[in-house]
Amino acid sequence: MSNLCEVYRKTPLKPHHIIPLDFQSVESVPDSHVWSDCDDYNPTEILNSHLWPESHKFRIQDEHIVPNEHPSIPIIDLTDSNAADYVGQACQTWGIFHVTNHGLPLGLFEDVESEARRLFSLPSQQKMKALRSPGGATGYGSARMAPFFSKSMWHEGFTIMGSSVDHARVLWPNDYKRFCEVMDEYQKQMKALAHKLFLMILKSMGLSEEEQNWALMVQSNESNALQLNSYPPCPDPTRTVGLAPHTDSLLLTILHQSDSDGLEVLQDGAGWVRVHRAPGSLTINVGDLMHVFSNGKFKSVCHRAVVKRTHHRVSIAYFSGLPADSVVGPLSKLGPPRYRALTVEEYLGMKAQHLDRALSLIRI
């Protein structure tokens, strides 16, 4: 089992922060899930207030307004001979980009999505059998960041680290093998892709072969997590949120957005920008550990997920990290360090206590 589990054991959550709403049983948005006039929604710690225009405050989504369509998130063909440079540039400017020609078979996405839907369409009391334990890292439940907000999110998740067999056997005693096989294969393919992307990033940073080898060796023991996200249809999507604004903690996130958009990123001056899916592509975003490693050159992008009135959106996020005891600090060749070096375990502990303030707390 991944050693990230050990880290989460030290920061147990309260059961009411783990148990999602029984979305199948509600016909309106309960007060516990109404975010429209709630202060929690302003990621003031992430953007300075002058970059956060009044017009964006408190606005979740307005079904009649098309979100900012103009800025376009880079789409990078991984077979292009200049792909490494493009990846480096995208990490600096956007902190998020799409990749095409990534070599993963289309069928794998269909399989992982169909298994995720099979799981989330189970009755609530069945899903509860695989509920994440208070000090646990894996299983069914609300997003780990839930305790930081006074309102709950229109979201349920299922976290996998390595084998999913223990939870799957509880959910489908006679029919769990397929779920496990698909999740195993997906994690295997994602690990290889994360490695490839990390190598491109190292190249784009101009690291010597020796430095690249060292970094790749550390990353080959990556600690990772696979998160199945479910955003059930919502009777009033303008009043609630799927996932509240956040940055991802680890190095890189590889996101498969299924058949509908919903991800938005916060960009300086532009506000929330909808991340439209490009056919056959995967969406990659920079996480906090990469932000630190790159000395703040690569941006850990603030993002959120909105929900739909009639569509049940599912997304699959793979988080690629580093072993909990590895030390992450800014690369010396990227100038005077702007962040102090610390272990992954220490950083995740800070994240568990301070969420989005963690990055600024380690700033030098």
Ligand SMILES: C=C1C[C@]23C[C@@]1(O)CC[C@H]2[C@@]12CCC[C@@](C)(C(=O)O1)[C@H]2[C@@H]3C(=O)O
């Ligand atoms: C490795 C992980 C990253 C994550 C916590 C987790 O254990 C698995 C779920 C991940 C997720 C997904 C939604 C947003 C987020 C902040 C959260 O609450 O759970 C991320 C976590 C993270 O990046 O810190």
Ligand SMILES: O=C(O)CCC(=O)C(=O)O
């Ligand atoms: O569902 C999405 O589009 C975003 C998911 C996400 O941000 C996450 O899992 O961390």
Ligand SMILES: [Fe+2]
């Ligand atoms: Fe995220």
